[in-house]
Amino acid sequence: MAPSSSSGLTFKLHPLVMLNISDHFTRVKTQLNPPSSSCATRNIPTTVGAGAATSPQNVRVYGCVIGAQRGRTVEIFNSFELVFDPSSDSLDRSFLEKKQELYQKVFPGFYVLGWYSTGSEANESDMHIHKALMDINESPVYVLLNPAINHAQKDLPVTIYESEFHVIDGIAQPIFVNASYTIETVEAERISVDHVAHLKPSDGGSAATQLAAHLTGIHSAIKMLNSRIRVLFQYLVAMQRGDIPCDNSLLRQAASLLRSLPAAHSEKFDDNFLMEYNDKLLMSYLAMITNCTSNMNEVVDKVKTAYAKKSRTGGSRIPFM
Amino acid sequence: MSSVEAVITSIQGLSSSSSDLSALHDVLKGASESLRTDSDLQLSTLDQLDPSKHSLGYLYLLDVLTCGPVPREKASDVVLLISRFINACDAVQIRLASEKFVSLCKRFKDKVLELRDPLRGVAPLLTAVRKVQVSTKRLTALHPDCLQLCLQAKCYKAGFSVLSDDILEVDQPRDFYLYCYYGGMICIGLKRFQKALELLYNVVTAPMHVVNAIALEAYKKYILVTLIHSGQFSINLPKCASTAAKSNFKSWSTPYIEVGSCYNDGKISELEAVVVANSSDFEKDNNLGLVKQAVASLYKRNILRLTQKYLTLSLQDIANMVQLANAKEAEMHVLQMIKDGQIHALINQKDGMVRFLEDPEQYKTSEMIEIMDSVIQRTIGLSKNLLAMDESLSCDPLYLGKVGRERQRYDFGDDFDTVPQKFSM
Numbered sequence: 001m002a003p004s005s006s007s008g009l010t011f012k013l014h015p016l017v018m019l020n021i022s023d024h025f026t027r028v029k030t031q032l033n034p035p036s037s038s039c040a041t042r043n044i045p046t047t048v049g050a051g052a053a054t055s056p057q058n059v060r061v062y063g064c065v066i067g068a069q070r071g072r073t074v075e076i077f078n079s080f081e082l083v084f085d086p087s088s089d090s091l092d093r094s095f096l097e098k099k100q101e102l103y104q105k106v107f108p109g110f111y112v113l114g115w116y117s118t119g120s121e122a123n124e125s126d127m128h129i130h131k132a133l134m135d136i137n138e139s140p141v142y143v144l145l146n147p148a149i150n151h152a153q154k155d156l157p158v159t160i161y162e163s164e165f166h167v168i169d170g171i172a173q174p175i176f177v178n179a180s181y182t183i184e185t186v187e188a189e190r191i192s193v194d195h196v197a198h199l200k201p202s203d204g205g206s207a208a209t210q211l212a213a214h215l216t217g218i219h220s221a222i223k224m225l226n227s228r229i230r231v232l233f234q235y236l237v238a239m240q241r242g243d244i245p246c247d248n249s250l251l252r253q254a255a256s257l258l259r260s261l262p263a264a265h266s267e268k269f270d271d272n273f274l275m276e277y278n279d280k281l282l283m284s285y286l287a288m289i290t291n292c293t294s295n296m297n298e299v300v301d302k303v304k305t306a307y308a309k310k311s312r313t314g315g316s317r318i319p320f321m
Numbered sequence: 322m323s324s325v326e327a328v329i330t331s332i333q334g335l336s337s338s339s340s341d342l343s344a345l346h347d348v349l350k351g352a353s354e355s356l357r358t359d360s361d362l363q364l365s366t367l368d369q370l371d372p373s374k375h376s377l378g379y380l381y382l383l384d385v386l387t388c389g390p391v392p393r394e395k396a397s398d399v400v401l402l403i404s405r406f407i408n409a410c411d412a413v414q415i416r417l418a419s420e421k422f423v424s425l426c427k428r429f430k431d432k433v434l435e436l437r438d439p440l441r442g443v444a445p446l447l448t449a450v451r452k453v454q455v456s457t458k459r460l461t462a463l464h465p466d467c468l469q470l471c472l473q474a475k476c477y478k479a480g481f482s483v484l485s486d487d488i489l490e491v492d493q494p495r496d497f498y499l500y501c502y503y504g505g506m507i508c509i510g511l512k513r514f515q516k517a518l519e520l521l522y523n524v525v526t527a528p529m530h531v532v533n534a535i536a537l538e539a540y541k542k543y544i545l546v547t548l549i550h551s552g553q554f555s556i557n558l559p560k561c562a563s564t565a566a567k568s569n570f571k572s573w574s575t576p577y578i579e580v581g582s583c584y585n586d587g588k589i590s591e592l593e594a595v596v597v598a599n600s601s602d603f604e605k606d607n608n609l610g611l612v613k614q615a616v617a618s619l620y621k622r623n624i625l626r627l628t629q630k631y632l633t634l635s636l637q638d639i640a641n642m643v644q645l646a647n648a649k650e651a652e653m654h655v656l657q658m659i660k661d662g663q664i665h666a667l668i669n670q671k672d673g674m675v676r677f678l679e680d681p682e683q684y685k686t687s688e689m690i691e692i693m694d695s696v697i698q699r700t701i702g703l704s705k706n707l708l709a710m711d712e713s714l715s716c717d718p719l720y721l722g723k724v725g726r727e728r729q730r731y732d733f734g735d736d737f738d739t740v741p742q743k744f745s746m
Contacts, residue, residue, distance in 0.1 A: 271685065274685045274686065274687060274690070275683070275684075275685040277690060278684050278685050278689055278690060278693065281690065281693040281694070281697065282684070282693065284697060285693060285696060285697050285700065288697055288700040288701060288704065289700060291704055292700055292703055292704045292707060295704055295707035295708055295711060296707055298711050299707055299710050299711050299714060302711065302714040302715065302717075302720055303714065305720060305723050305724060306714065306717055306719045306720035306723055307719070
């Protein structure tokens with residue numbers, strides 16, 4: 001599992017595949033333990049491609065990935081779900097072929113490239129399924145999505161495995177090796193992924209929540225940019241100090257990045273920029289003062305209610321102190 | 322006698338950890354009465370203890386030693402001993418017996434004043450204030466003493482460093498009045514009239530049932546400082562001043578009100594006449610210097626008024642309108658004001674014309690960004706404090722009781738959750 005692939009194939013993964021897998025997993029998980037605890041256990045028909053397991057966290061879903069292979073590039077475009085037969089511990093073959101035929105009609109250029117599943121690591125039983133698929137595709141790929149949400153992890157929890165024959169204990173055995181991949185998007189995919197990433201509140205939200213959502217998005221984007229730049233900066237500083245051996249290609253890339261930054265350094269630009277910046281600061285200052293004033297108002301009201309003395313006539317209160 | 326030695330050994334033994342310290346505290350409390358009458362206790366016995374490690378015990382013994390009258394020769398030794406103790410003591414131990422520490426420091430201050438050497442006491446009291454303060458936002462009883470010493474010693478900068486903390490919690494109103502009053506005087510000494518105005522305003526509008534002398538003196542200075550700083554005088558107190566203040570202050574400070582109303586008219590000669598007439602009153606209150614500054618500021622106010630009416634003016638005209646002696650003096654005044662940033666003008670020396678300009682601040686420099694940033698941060702901090710205060714008030718039983726009683730009057734039907742009419746406290 002640890003060694004990386006040496007087959008020289010480059011893998012390109014489309015976001016649609018990841019969305020499909022995660023959607024499949026979420027659907028199955030929700031169906032297994034519905035949110036309202038009033039419904040007791042429900043019998044899940046095994047015809048829906050669910051990997052039946054006892055605890056909801058171990059639910060595994062299985063499916064097939066399809067795409068096209070051009071030369072050394074393997075591009076994974078789409079995926080569909082498969083039925084898992086727990087008795088024989090393999091995928092339902094007839095169902096797979098039927099689905100494959102249907103997809104072939106709609107997407108003529110796509111072939112079955114491999115299969116997917118969810119979990120944290122690839123294990124031995126997966127190798128059976130992998131071998132079973134080998135007669136459709138000589139070297140299938142195995143896409144593994146880790147559904148555990150880890151906030152510290154910044155990368156996608158998707159790994160692609162290939163199978164290679166390594167000699168272990170004198171016997172040539174296939175094992176899974178890690179393959180690197182890149183994300184490739186079509187324009188339509190980019191728009192939809194963007195839309196999913198910025199989920200708007202269902203009722204359209206007031207202007208305030210929309211503004212807050214918009215600003216939060218910008219804030220997180222800038223934060224990520226800042227951390228990436230910081231990493232790059234520390235790397236360059238370390239290179240300058242001599243801690244890390246100089247890598248000229250990286251230096252060239254960094255230099256080209258810097259040169260592509262906007263080069264407007266004229267005085268007029270600085271002037272306008274500072275003026276706009278100061279205007280925005282003044283507006284946020286005004287907002288802060290308004291916020292403070294409203295807080296102060298609340299405090300004063302509470303103090304008046306708690307500590308003011310009521311005049312005996314019961315009419316207007318005498319002023320506080 | 323054995324009790325002194327017993328106390329000393331227990332101090333030396335029990336000064337290490339917090340549980341020991343509370344035991345020691347109880348021992349000392351019990352022993353303090355007997356120690357008072359003990360003649361064996363001398364200043365020299367204190368040499369057996371180390372002020373930084375045995376602060377609590379040292380404090381108690383010092384307190385016992387100094388509570389009686391101290392002969393003159395010994396006074397400066399005592400002062401030296403106390404200042405060394407304050408510098409070396411451990412803040413945590415001191416806070417266990419903060420009232421004793423405060424009274425010790427007050428006695429220290431009195432001795433220093435007796436010796437007519439207030440400068441010796443300034444630094445120790447500054448450290449004492451920092452050590453007794455539980456948090457930087459709390460006013461202690463030592464703050465006004467420290468400020469008083471700074472005033473007597475005329476080292477205003479040291480006093481100003483104490484003033485730069487924002488105070489949010491106050492234990493005793495008297496401390497607060499004194500703190501603001503002395504603080505205002507220190508700011509006047511440093512010529513920071515804006516901050517002085519804020520502090521004096523706090524005293525004048527502080528809640529009080531009965532007029533107290535501190536507030537009255539503060540009011541007199543407040544009038545003068547408003548004249549110097551903003552050039553306006555209104556006969557009415559600010560709206561939030563207490564009713565006691567509103568009804569009584571005016572009757573006690575008539576000469577100042579006369580000065581104020583005369584200032585409003587803007588005639589220098591009349592103002593000077595009024596000042597001379599009431600100078601004995603001003604002398605009595607030690608405010609004569611301030612009054613003279615107010616008179617000087619009338620020129621400034623008049624010149625400022627001119628900038629709003631004219632675009633250009635000759636120096637001679639300025640001198641005539643402001644009733645200055647000649648054009649030279651007018652030039653001096655205008656120059657001074659330009660340097661202070663009070664007006665923006667150009668003096669053309671060839672033909673003696675002054676051209677008044679608009680404020681050239683465009684608010685688009687990077688220094689302005691830093692100012693704005695710090696101001697916004699300060700406002701955010703203030704907002705957080707207010708929110709904390711709001712929350713604590715919402716849990717205040719007094720408030721909840723009153724709110725519960727009021728809500729009964731509004732009957733919104735069944736879907737209004739009923740609050741119990743009376744909270745049993």
